[in-house]
Amino acid sequence: MSIDKKQVSAIIDAIGGKENIAAATHCVTRLRFALVDEESVNKEALEMIDLVKGSFSTNGQFQVVIGQGTVDKVYKEIVQQTGVGEASKDDVKKASEKNLNPLQRAIKTLADIFIPILPAIVTAGLLMGINNILTGSGIFYDEQSLVQVYPQWADFASIINLIANTSFVFLPGLIGWSAVNRFGGSPLLGIVLGLMLVHPDLLNAWGYGAAEEVPTWNLFGLDVQKVGYQGQVLPVLLASFVLAKIEIFLRKRIPDAFQLLLVAPITLLVTGFVSFIAIGPITFAIGNMITAAVVGIFEVAPILGGLIYGGLYAPLVITGMHHTFLAVDLQLIGSTGGTFLWPMVALSNIAQGTAALAMMFLLKDEKLKSLSFTSAVSAYLGITEPAMFGVNLRYRFAFISAVIGSALAGAFISMQAVKAPSIGVGGLPGFLSIFPENWVSFFIGMGIVLIVPFVLTMILGKMRKNLN
Incomplete structure (x- = not known):
């Protein structure tokens, strides 16, 4: 597929022209810019461009959501039109650091440390999920696990467990x-x-x-x-x-x-x-x-703790502060054998996807309807940026509806002491990384974030006119 060069030129103009670009790179779905002055960005003009699915600023970088596959072609055309040299993610990170305050620098440092090892941790979580299915009692048989009924699978499960545990050991x-x-x-x-x-x-x-x-x-x-x-x-x-x-x-x-x-x-x-x-x-x-402090809070007031963390996680993503909780999750897993924070993250992803899905039924513009659907699917699989920044934050009531649903689900699963032995893939596959004995409670939490954000978004959306 060829790229419309006029649309690429419009993107460059909307972010303040080539003189405003200090450095540029891209990831799987987004263009990442270190800009000289973010105040020069015309976000309304930017998001009117067909190629653009959304935009946001985080950790000193201005990011434009384009989409998988297309983003690489758009980036190469931007390099050609602006003369900006192709930069690595590290180059853009260094160029964007001047826009950060001390707290943001500290958060960014933690993110820079933990994000590179996240694939190993998430992989371990998925493999632990498979091990949970094989060894969890009461999933397929009353009071017995699959490997107890079929002992020939025991060593297979043992090897999976060893591979999964390696990242944590x-x-x-x-x-x-x-x-x-x-x-x-x-x-x-x-x-x-x-x-x-x-x-x-x-x-x-x-x-x-x-x-x-x-x-x-x-x-x-x-x-x-x-x-x-x-x-x-x-x-x-x-x-x-x-x-x-x-x-x-x-x-x-x-x-x-x-x-x-x-x-x-x-x-x-x-x-x-x-x-x-x-x-x-x-x-x-x-x-x-x-x-002890984190565990104590959730032991004394699990409903309040779940309500706050479940509701605040999505706003934390906007600021980039959610990366700091990855260290807390890993500390909880290492010290207590499980984390009660990560299950709420998985539900928050689903809530954002549900709100975006509801927007698909409310919006009339075909481009926005398509964006709502594709971003909802992405959120259901654990990637929330397109749903949050491309749809829900654009229509704030959708974002608020998702936050409310996530908070209620967080309160419920915290009250039920739902835990995960590891960090896995968020969204609908998240149940694989939950202890099997907590599955019923987690599925009820999933029901909450599938129903509440959808209903709230539809009600609030119907009360508004001219959404597009």
Whole structure:
């Protein structure tokens, strides 16, 4: 399919012209711009262009939703028309950082660390879902699991479970690789650091509370506990920052001829000692305090906690702050064996899709009807940006309807203590990553986000005139 060059020119004009583009790249569905001045964007003109499915600003980037496949062709035409050099996502991120305040920078840093490892975590969640189906009691047979009725499948399920658990068993290794890379160090050293924190010679963190005696090292009279940090997030994050800064410091001061012999060994030794003596114990305690605080809130007032988090998740996506909760999810999974936050995320995705689907019946413009349907399907499969930014936020009552439905569903599943052993794909397939014993409650939550946003959007939409 050829691209209408006039429409591409119109996109360039609507975002303020080529002089307003500091850097540009694209992902699977969206153009990503680091703009000199976002105030120069004419959003009304931009969203009137047929190629454009929506637009929004987040983390200092202005993003234009185009669609899978087409976005690559549009991007190449923009590069040709503007003369802007093709940039990587990292180039655009760096160019857009000047538009961020300190809080946004901190949130962006967490996003830059966790987003690259998300495919491994989501894959683990899907595989755990398959394992749940095979090993969960009462799904196919009363009081028995599938592998109990058919023992020949037991080893098959065991291998799936091993593959699924790998990402969580060695989670510090994944985080170490991504975090050290983000902080400017060598990713390979980050992997070694992360794996060092879960070395089999250390007492497993999951057995720490039940251990009768914790082994220690004696360092010149100082007793240091030989404890691993399986499933922990904060220790490896801070240790990665320290490692990267030490490595950068040494590389600037050690001659090239001696760097291979000195930089990595000194960096790992210093970071390792500091991690086991100070960083690990301190951040382990902080992580447990955070976990206890979050769990405590939902134990004392589960309905209120679910109502707030279920309702606020979609607005958090707009600001980019939702990335910070990925670390909390992983901390909960590592410390308690499951997270009650992620199930609400899956329901929030469905709620946004349902509101967009309702808009398809309300709108008269064929382009917007088509956008509403396709974005609803996308949201039902876990990708909400087209529905949120292309449809629901454009008609605020649709977004509010989705938020209300998500809040009510969040309150219900929190009251029922619905948990997921991992993070999976959001939307309708999300039930696969929920503990099987919580499926009935989760399906009721799904019913809420399929009915409430649709009904509310239809009622509020009927009260308005000239929606298109």
